[in-house]
């Protein structure tokens with residue numbers, strides 16, 4: 704479907720690796736935009752819409768690489784016990800917790816004695832060389848564990864238990880974990896819309 708690699712418009716390396724893996728499963732080659740352009744600072748993200756932020760990141764790089772396929776992503780976390788926290792501003796609200804362990808310990812303490820339900824969501828926007836914009840969306844639904852468990856993963860994987868499971872994502876092999884990930888679902892949704900040629904212009 705794509706005659707050249709998709710460039711991922713993100714400075715978050717873990718996210719870039721995870722997205723590239725999700726595309727690889729669908730036989731699509733995706734890689735960091737930094738393989739083609741020097742690292743750049745993205746415009747400040749908005750506070751209301753994942754989709755607008757993903758579109759902004761994709762268009763920002765597409766304007767510098769107009770003949771490329773460029774993918775923008777925005778993701779975040781919705782914690783049932785704190786409906787007014789996180790969301791589109793997740794990464795900015797966790798900035799005081801530098802390591803994954805710091806973030807996970809903070810979240811475990813935050814939900815202690817409260818609802819442990821959590822949703823993670825991703826919106827993706829792909830800009831094509833013909834200036835079509837394709838949108839993809841995916842959600843992970845599950846609960847926070849009460850301690851870190853497992854080794855296979857990064858970020859929140861050690862404390863996220865998918866709905867209907869007892870193990871954390873980091874306790875699962877990739878083949879079991881992948882279908883639960885919000886980014887896997889968003890990539891599938893995006894590719895479905897690309898196949899069906901559902902796009903807008905930019």
Ligand SMILES: O=c1[nH]c(=O)c2ncn([C@@H]3O[C@H](COP(=O)(O)OP(=O)(O)OP(=O)(O)O)[C@@H](O)[C@H]3O)c2[nH]1
Nearest residue numbers: 713714715776777778779793794823857858859860
């Ligand atoms: O461990 C995680 N596993 C996940 O599955 C996940 N999904 C969302 N998040 C959090 O949400 C922020 C994304 O924010 P975000 O999309 O704005 O990206 P970012 O600011 O890190 O990089 P960039 O793409 O903007 O350059 C991240 O930093 C994380 O805090 C996740 N963390």
